Amino acid sequence: MENIFIRPELCIGCRHCEIACAVEHSQSKDLFGMLKETPQSRPRIHVEIGVDFLTFPNRCRHCDPAPCIQVCPTDALYRDKDTGNVIIAYEKCIDCGACAIACPFGIITFHNVPQVSFDREVNAKCDGCIDRVREGIEPACVEACKTGALVFGEINQLIRNSRKDFTIRMIKSQGADVETSKIPKSVQQYREILKKIAEIGPLPNS
Amino acid sequence: MKKIDAKLIAQQRSIDESSQEIIEKAIKEGIETAWDRLEKQQPQCGFGQLGVCCNNCSMGPCRVDVFEEDGPTKGVCGATGDTIVARNLLDDLLVGAAAHSDHGREVLEVLLDTAEGKAQGYEITDVEKLKVVAQEYHIETEDRDKNDIAKDLALKMLEEFGTVKGSIDLVDSRAPEKTFSMWEKAGIVPRGVDREIVEGAHRVHMGVGADPTNMLLHSLRISLSDGWGGSMMATDASDILFGTPAPNTSFVNLGVLSHDKVNVVLHGHNPVLSEMIVKAANDPDLKALAEKKGAKGINLVGMCCTGNELLVRHGIPLAGNLLDQELSIATGAVEAMIIDYQCIFPSITETAKCFHTKIVATSEKSKVPGAIYKEFHADKALDIAKDIIKLAIENYPNRNHSRVQIPNRPMELMAGFSEEKLRESLGGTYKPLIDAIVAGKIKGVVGLVGCNNPKIKQDYGFVALTKELIKRDILVLVTGCGGVAGGKAGLLMPESAKFAGDGLRSVCEALGIPPALHMGSCVDNSRILVLGANIAKELGCGIEDLPLGGGAPEWYSQKAISIAAYFVASGVYTILGLPPKVFGSEAVVDILTNKLNDVLNAAFAVEPDPVKAADMFVAEINRKRKALGI
Numbered sequence: 048m049e050n051i052f053i054r055p056e057l058c059i060g061c062r063h064c065e066i067a068c069a070v071e072h073s074q075s076k077d078l079f080g081m082l083k084e085t086p087q088s089r090p091r092i093h094v095e096i097g098v099d100f101l102t103f104p105n106r107c108r109h110c111d112p113a114p115c116i117q118v119c120p121t122d123a124l125y126r127d128k129d130t131g132n133v134i135i136a137y138e139k140c141i142d143c144g145a146c147a148i149a150c151p152f153g154i155i156t157f158h159n160v161p162q163v164s165f166d167r168e169v170n171a172k173c174d175g176c177i178d179r180v181r182e183g184i185e186p187a188c189v190e191a192c193k194t195g196a197l198v199f200g201e202i203n204q205l206i207r208n209s210r211k212d213f214t215i216r217m218i219k220s221q222g223a224d225v226e227t228s229k230i231p232k233s234v235q236q237y238r239e240i241l242k243k244i245a246e247i248g249p250l251p252n253s
Numbered sequence: 254m255k256k257i258d259a260k261l262i263a264q265q266r267s268i269d270e271s272s273q274e275i276i277e278k279a280i281k282e283g284i285e286t287a288w289d290r291l292e293k294q295q296p297q298c299g300f301g302q303l304g305v306c307c308n309n310c311s312m313g314p315c316r317v318d319v320f321e322e323d324g325p326t327k328g329v330c331g332a333t334g335d336t337i338v339a340r341n342l343l344d345d346l347l348v349g350a351a352a353h354s355d356h357g358r359e360v361l362e363v364l365l366d367t368a369e370g371k372a373q374g375y376e377i378t379d380v381e382k383l384k385v386v387a388q389e390y391h392i393e394t395e396d397r398d399k400n401d402i403a404k405d406l407a408l409k410m411l412e413e414f415g416t417v418k419g420s421i422d423l424v425d426s427r428a429p430e431k432t433f434s435m436w437e438k439a440g441i442v443p444r445g446v447d448r449e450i451v452e453g454a455h456r457v458h459m460g461v462g463a464d465p466t467n468m469l470l471h472s473l474r475i476s477l478s479d480g481w482g483g484s485m486m487a488t489d490a491s492d493i494l495f496g497t498p499a500p501n502t503s504f505v506n507l508g509v510l511s512h513d514k515v516n517v518v519l520h521g522h523n524p525v526l527s528e529m530i531v532k533a534a535n536d537p538d539l540k541a542l543a544e545k546k547g548a549k550g551i552n553l554v555g556m557c558c559t560g561n562e563l564l565v566r567h568g569i570p571l572a573g574n575l576l577d578q579e580l581s582i583a584t585g586a587v588e589a590m591i592i593d594y595q596c597i598f599p600s601i602t603e604t605a606k607c608f609h610t611k612i613v614a615t616s617e618k619s620k621v622p623g624a625i626y627k628e629f630h631a632d633k634a635l636d637i638a639k640d641i642i643k644l645a646i647e648n649y650p651n652r653n654h655s656r657v658q659i660p661n662r663p664m665e666l667m668a669g670f671s672e673e674k675l676r677e678s679l680g681g682t683y684k685p686l687i688d689a690i691v692a693g694k695i696k697g698v699v700g701l702v703g704c705n706n707p708k709i710k711q712d713y714g715f716v717a718l719t720k721e722l723i724k725r726d727i728l729v730l731v732t733g734c735g736g737v738a739g740g741k742a743g744l745l746m747p748e749s750a751k752f753a754g755d756g757l758r759s760v761c762e763a764l765g766i767p768p769a770l771h772m773g774s775c776v777d778n779s780r781i782l783v784l785g786a787n788i789a790k791e792l793g794c795g796i797e798d799l800p801l802g803g804g805a806p807e808w809y810s811q812k813a814i815s816i817a818a819y820f821v822a823s824g825v826y827t828i829l830g831l832p833p834k835v836f837g838s839e840a841v842v843d844i845l846t847n848k849l850n851d852v853l854n855a856a857f858a859v860e861p862d863p864v865k866a867a868d869m870f871v872a873e874i875n876r877k878r879k880a881l882g883i
Contacts, residue, residue, distance in 0.1 A: 059299020195322035237836035
């Protein structure tokens with residue numbers, strides 16, 4: 048199954064994924080148009096800061112089996128057969144929040160969506176950009192990510208890159224080309240400095 | 254909802270107990286502060302942090318994938334990460350230099366107006382310094398009226414800002430010959446104050462600056478036009494107008510606010526404004542009005558650099574540094590905060606709305622929404638100043654005493670160590686200091702300067718590093734928010750020599766001075782340059798040969814980048830406690846931290862850990878001592 052694989056060390060907290068997600072799920076699908084819409088489109092991917100100023104983009108994992116599907120009392124949540132994505136039938140959602148309670152990742156947020164005509168909030172979580180994926184286009188957040196923190200494809204293949212890199216490091220080949228993230232020295236230095244600053248300031252540190 | 258432990262949060266935000274007290278008050282009363290806004294901003298964009306975001310032109314905004322994966326490696330114009338980082342640094346630095354130099358320009362304009370009899374309330378106070386500086390400018394001083402001398406000097410100094418002259422006298426004459434040669438060789442001798450900044454802005458335009466080294470060298474040139482130009486002229490002209498500082502004692506931290514007097518906080522930078530407020534407040538009619546309104550008098554306190562200017566010249570108490578500006582209002586005890594420009598949070602008008610406090614903006618350059626605007630002009634300076642004080646006094650009855658909380662432990666501090674008075678106290682030359690350095694009693698001298706930054710616990714960086722340095726027998730000179738931090742921690746009193754190593758302590762005890770000497774505001778970092786230059790001249794070497802260091806442990810501003818750059822450009826190794834936005838380019842980091850050594854015998858470093866930073870200073874100081882043969 049295709050899914051989004053995240054390489055946390057490449058996330059730098061720019062939040063382009065959030066903007067792209069909101070634009071993709073807006074009515075006009077355009078940044079400036081989006082800002083004039085009611086209801087306001089909201090991101091379904093959430094970049095959070097952890098410790099030492101390091102960040103992680105949180106989105107729905109489209110679990111199988113999915114705890115949210117299991118607890119939903121109205122069958123508003125269901126799985127798309129082709130992509131395996133967990134999708135919401137907005138008009139069936141009764142905004143009870145059971146799915147959010149069950150979700151291990153805390154990625155379900157509730158907002159007004161244009162698909163629901165009454166003024167009520169519904170589960171507005173990531174739908175895996177199912178419309179784009181059906182047309183062979185990668186999800187909006189992946190397209191927006193310019194550091195490669197979010198990659199889309201067959202998980203088994205994506206994780207193989209990490210495995211190969213680790214293999215090479217284990218064998219300690221000299222001058223081997225690593226396939227996964229090579230963090231430039233200056234960025235490593237930068238993160239080490241941030242770690243020290245987190246220790247002597249009020250923001251969370253390890 | 255997790256119960257908020259306001260006290261614990263306050264302790265994580267600041268090391269100063271008086272500030273902590275009011276941080277707690279602000280949390281409990283729901284008053285937003287910079288710390289809250291910093292949290293809300295997280296995560297801050299990594300492209301921005303690494304300096305690889307370019308938002309200059311309309312083909313963008315662009316960013317570069319620092320991990321060199323599949324993302325873009327160049328902006329639309331073709332600029333690489335190296336170019337973008339160097340260009341952004343140039344942009345930030347020139348803004349900082351502009352702030353300092355424009356402040357200097359204003360002081361010179363007031364000097365000119367005063368000399369021509371067009372200014373109200375100002376006078377030439379330090380005639381001695383006027384003559385000394387005038388002579389440096391080859392202006393005749395013998396048997397001449399001080400105002401005539403001042404007029405000639407003001408005009409000559411204003412000329413330094415232009416294009417035609419092509420040189421800045423103070424750069425050429427005050428810097429030691431060897432250091433000046435170093436600048437000539439590097440191609441960074443500044444030609445004019447405004448010129449270097451405008452050219453810098455030109456180079457930032459798309460399709461101009463592309464070579465990182467080329468842009469960084471011009472950045473250094475701009476910084477020299479600030480440190481040895483705009484800032485130095487600001488210091489000198491302010492000394493001429495208002496007096497050269499001499500050591501005095503006063504009090505610092507939020508505890509200097511008064512329970513029963515009209516509290517007026519003077520915030521911002523330029524003494525041309527704050528000096529007049531001080532003068533106006535002495536008016537007997539205003540004092541009578543204050544009493545009529547139920548107050549026991551008028552309590553003027555400083556904040557940030559203008560506070561430093563008033564402290565070092567008149568011993569006016571200082572309420573705090575950068576992060577204390579909102580806290581001072583949050584005490585509930587401030588009738589008016591009078592501002593000119595720089596380092597003023599635009600949110601203070603919102604903070605003031607929580608209380609009766611009035612924010613009075615005085616400069617057309619720095620209007621703030623929500624502030625009362627009383628435009629300040631030199632020709633009506635005293636009248637306008639009195640008007641502003643009257644406004645504050647009339648606000649006193651609006652103070653809600655039940656909402657007031659003022660910390661009750663103001664710290665005593667010693668400040669006002671101008672280069673002139675320091676040299677005078679040593680007997681007229683630096684020989685005693687040089688002897689102490691040669692003998693190893695004092696290993697070297699480090700200037701700790703710069704701002705607060707909410708990313709680091711307020712004042713922690715300064716206080717910890719000051720203590721580590723003096724422990725290692727390194728004399729510390731402080732300015733700006735750093736000076737205030739040292740003062741709040743009690744380090745600026747002679748008694749603090751007990752925290753120093755044996756060598757430094759013996760010198761301090763002999764002279765009756767603290768181990769950390771407060772030299773003034775941020776433009777007064779130029780005093781440190783003059784000190785370095787004079788010591789170098791006595792030894793017959795360059796500033797770059799001396800065992801000196803510079804540190805900005807908690808800097809935030811673009812001005813700090815310019816200051817750090819002019820320290821390094823002058824041959825002084827400088828450690829920043831927070832990283833500048835350059836780590837997206839290995840090449841730029843290498844130039845700044847490594848290659849500059851070949852050109853300037855000094856470089857930048859980044860180190861938040863005070864113990865490590867102190868060790869790094871010692872290593873550098875030892876390197877220079879060894880080269881000097883001591």
